[in-house]
Amino acid sequence: MGDEPLNTRREVVRIVGAGPTGVLLAILLQRRGHPVELYESLADPRQSGAQSGRSINLALADRGIHALQMAGVFKDIERSMLPMRGRLIHDAHGGTSLQPYGQRPNEVIYSISRHRLNVCLLDVAARQPGVNVHFQHRLETADFERGVARIRDIAQDRLIEVPMQPLLAADGAGSRLRRCMSAQQLITASETDLMHGYKELSIPPAPDGRHAMASDALHIWPRGDYMLIALPNEDGSFTATLFLAKRGTVSFESLTESAAIEDFLSRSFPDACRLMPDRVAEFQQHPVGFLGTVSAHPWHHRGMTLLIGDSAHAIVPFHGQGMNACFEDCAEFDACMARHSSWEAVFAEFAALRKPNTDAIAAMALDNYMEMRERVADHRFQLQQALSLELERRFPQRFIPRYSMVMFHHEIPYRTALERGTVQTELLQQLTAGSAATLDDVDFARAEQAIGARLAPLF
């Protein structure tokens, strides 16, 4: 390896996994002059259509958008994004209330089709000379002594060997490379499953072709131990996701008979059921998806391999940040490349900068799970939400709601959002303690004093 910065050398980089992380990385590496060989186990989605069994649409927010802008691919994706201005809560009696996500016109998140996003990124990558995508090529094993990975060419049914100098593992939450590194004790890694799984159901367009509910919101039916959410699609439909215990009295395991499924769905979500004609058949046919948190340390081995994206830090989906965090990884990796002359130094700096932040979003995503299925329906929580927006209006330099820091402020690292969010929650609890029922009952002089003492200016 030479001493010039990596962005002035041309070295072939191999990536495993052409999901959002792998393809955005390929685009960024190529822009820095590195030829890229990208290996993906599945067929080309531009020919094979959407993959079933994965979440159909995703929430894209500021961090992801910022990375896409930085990579120059946002324009290609922007037209497929549907804005969602807040959570529309559906209570058990069919009543609804909107909880805005933010308070400025740009403080919205966007629903985007996973398939469409992937295809857009692949189209951009394919337009770039020097990015070579090998579909139906599955990484099987890695020999770290010899520095080679073994990849199966599925169409030809033959095994090929490729050098890992370097090889970036963007092969998702179930990463084969991470499991190889862990099995050979090069890293320690854990995969913590949630007790809950998920299943997707669909809400077709209304007879006039339009969305059957408000299309500019993320719909939530919070029911304590379980919940249903729905995100809008471009074609007038919604994709609903039911989060429910995998085992137990009311669970995916126990709900097998049509009558029991219908009874559970129609009692829990009567208004949604009126819009889901195929609910029982879909419930029976669709797979249960697994949810969990991946943790690994270190993320890299010499200058040979690096875990990046979900392979390093998959999280539960309740903050809508998994892919956003992956895109932020790509932007951070790109910045590290500009600063160093060896892959080993790039990997080490990238992991050191990124891991505290991805640990923080992993914790906040788990916390948001309770918030979405339980707390959003609680009056005290709603008052605290309203107060946090009011405090942001009054003290914008010091108080930004944690949700807003995560979703709308890419310049605030996740770890800072977690730390400040903990202090802010304490303040909100103190300010709404006792009999406070509305914002008129809040002592704002006390709030100003506490905020001044405990929250340093952000900007």
Ligand SMILES: Cc1cc2nc3c(=O)[nH]c(=O)nc-3n(C[C@H](O)[C@H](O)[C@H](O)COP(=O)(O)OP(=O)(O)OC[C@H]3O[C@@H](n4cnc5c(N)ncnc54)[C@H](O)[C@@H]3O)c2cc1C
């Ligand atoms: C139900 C659900 C809802 C979600 N909602 C959101 C959301 O709203 N917003 C958000 O930001 N994030 C969300 N996420 C998280 C998001 O899906 C992930 O963070 C993101 O897809 C990770 O991207 P990735 O490229 O790292 O991994 P993946 O998307 O998993 O891509 C990995 C790729 O590697 C390929 N691959 C795997 N193994 C091999 C192998 N051995 N050889 C070759 N190729 C291989 C796979 O086929 C795949 O194409 C959600 C996740 C779930 C499960």
